[in-house]
Amino acid sequence: MRHILYLDGAGRETQYHSTSEERDAASHFAGQTGGRVYETMVATVQAAGVRHISKIELLGLLQGTGHGDANWPSAYEVMTARRYVEQWSEHLINYGELPDDADLVALLATIYT
Amino acid sequence: MLPLSCVNCSFNGLQYDSVGTTVGYCTEHKRVLNTPSELTCGRLFRKDLLLASARREQQLHEQRFTPSAISYLRTRQVANGASTSASKSDVHALESDRVALAVTSYGRLNTKIESLAQLSALDGARADIALLSLGRVYVRRCKDRGGRWTSGLHLLWWIRARLTTEPAIDIRDIRIETALPIARQIELAQWSILMLRLTVLSDLGSYATEEGHGVRALADLAECAALETRELSFRKLFRWIRTTGRERVGKALSEDEYERLSSDLHQDDSG
Numbered sequence: 001m002r003h004i005l006y007l008d009g010a011g012r013e014t015q016y017h018s019t020s021e022e023r024d025a026a027s028h029f030a031g032q033t034g035g036r037v038y039e040t041m042v043a044t045v046q047a048a049g050v051r052h053i054s055k056i057e058l059l060g061l062l063q064g065t066g067h068g069d070a071n072w073p074s075a076y077e078v079m080t081a082r083r084y085v086e087q088w089s090e091h092l093i094n095y096g097e098l099p100d101d102a103d104l105v106a107l108l109a110t111i112y113t
Numbered sequence: 114m115l116p117l118s119c120v121n122c123s124f125n126g127l128q129y130d131s132v133g134t135t136v137g138y139c140t141e142h143k144r145v146l147n148t149p150s151e152l153t154c155g156r157l158f159r160k161d162l163l164l165a166s167a168r169r170e171q172q173l174h175e176q177r178f179t180p181s182a183i184s185y186l187r188t189r190q191v192a193n194g195a196s197t198s199a200s201k202s203d204v205h206a207l208e209s210d211r212v213a214l215a216v217t218s219y220g221r222l223n224t225k226i227e228s229l230a231q232l233s234a235l236d237g238a239r240a241d242i243a244l245l246s247l248g249r250v251y252v253r254r255c256k257d258r259g260g261r262w263t264s265g266l267h268l269l270w271w272i273r274a275r276l277t278t279e280p281a282i283d284i285r286d287i288r289i290e291t292a293l294p295i296a297r298q299i300e301l302a303q304w305s306i307l308m309l310r311l312t313v314l315s316d317l318g319s320y321a322t323e324e325g326h327g328v329r330a331l332a333d334l335a336e337c338a339a340l341e342t343r344e345l346s347f348r349k350l351f352r353w354i355r356t357t358g359r360e361r362v363g364k365a366l367s368e369d370e371y372e373r374l375s376s377d378l379h380q381d382d383s384g
Contacts, residue, residue, distance in 0.1 A: 005116065005161075006114060006117055007166070008170075008173060009170060009173045009174050009177060010114060010117055010153075010174070010177055010178075010186060010189075011177060022291065022292040024290050024291060024292060025291060025292070028115075028150070028289060028290075028291075029114070029115065031148070031151045031187070032148055032151065033148065033151060033185070033187075033196075034185075034187055034188070035187065063343065063344075064340070064343050065340070074163070074166075074336060074339075075336060075339035075340040075343070076163060076308070076335050076338075076339040076340075077162070077163070077166065078339070079308075079339045079345055080161050080162075080308075082345050083130075083301055083304070083305065083345055084116075086293070086297075086301065086345065087130075087131065087291060087293060087301060088291070089291075089292060089293075
């Protein structure tokens with residue numbers, strides 16, 4: 001919930017990356033000045049030992065006051081997060097289960113092109 | 114980082130979510146925002162969060178971005194002339210639109226409440242967005258300066274008047290491309306605007322709670338609506354508002370009480 005809603009603001013610590021299955025959405029977030037779109041595939045993410053959370057899974061979690069890791073005190077905020085997921089066709093990549101000594105730089109180079 | 118951008122800031126009354134004009138307008142910095150989704154400043158007051166969260170996030174944001182200038186979200190550098198404009202010709206270009214005219218007039222010559230009154234008389238989703246966004250920060254500022262919740266009394270009444278009116282979204286008001294079917298896109302935008310109405314009413318309820326007035330019953334209105342409707346469905350939310358929501362708002366502030374408080378306000382103004 002914190003990640004999808006951008007709570008704690010820019011530069012916040014998060015174990016997730018937001019991705020989109022729609023190039024238009026990714027381009028919109030990349031903006032016109034300085035951003036770029038990176039590509040990956042679910043199979044690539046999974047082969048790198050990283051967990052992919054699909055849009056369908058997210059939409060299932062974001063109901064009522066949220067389920068599982070999406071459990072949250074405010075139903076309003078859960079619904080707002082759900083709106084973002086649907087609108088931007090959002091998927092998450094979760095790095096939280098990696099070992100502490102994982103080489104993230106090398107991992108990201110493997111996942112994204 | 115769109116939720117942290119000027120598109121999602123209450124000081125920009127021209128855009129919210131997927132609805133609005135191509136450019137934004139910041140009533141704090143008095144500038145046209147040419148690339149609003151890439152811009153921000155330390156005053157960001159998010160439209161998509163309830164009062165307590167919006168306040169907390171504003172304070173955090175202010176630690177990272179200066180409130181005194183519009184900056185790029187990505188680099189935190191002050192935005193250059195290509196991204197914002199204060200030129201009269203750009204502002205005039207916006208003023209051919211009635212909603213944009215009221216928004217760009219907001220705050221000029223101490224006419225904030227007059228601009229809100231103008232917006233309350235306009236139809237359409239964009240008028241809703243402007244009224245709710247600017248009204249929200251108008252009352253917050255009054256409260257921060259020691260005012261009472263009744264600085265939002267007329268705002269509450271105007272929202273009450275349009276509470277059961279379906280937000281009318283013109284297809285030309287959709288400002289972004291997404292892969293969502295257009296009907297669903299419009300439905301999500303309508304849901305967001307209904308929720309923004311309830312959010313502003315909840316703000317007023319929170320302020321009234323501090324002062325012990327009956328409008329405090331509205332403090333959890335938006336949260337209750339989300340909890341009781343459970344689905345991201347405009348129709349379901351609209352039905353809830355026409356039944357439960359309307360009744361709660363009517364009970365929180367009767368017409369007699371509105372007239373009494375309104376009369377008190379005018380006496381304060383002339384005293």
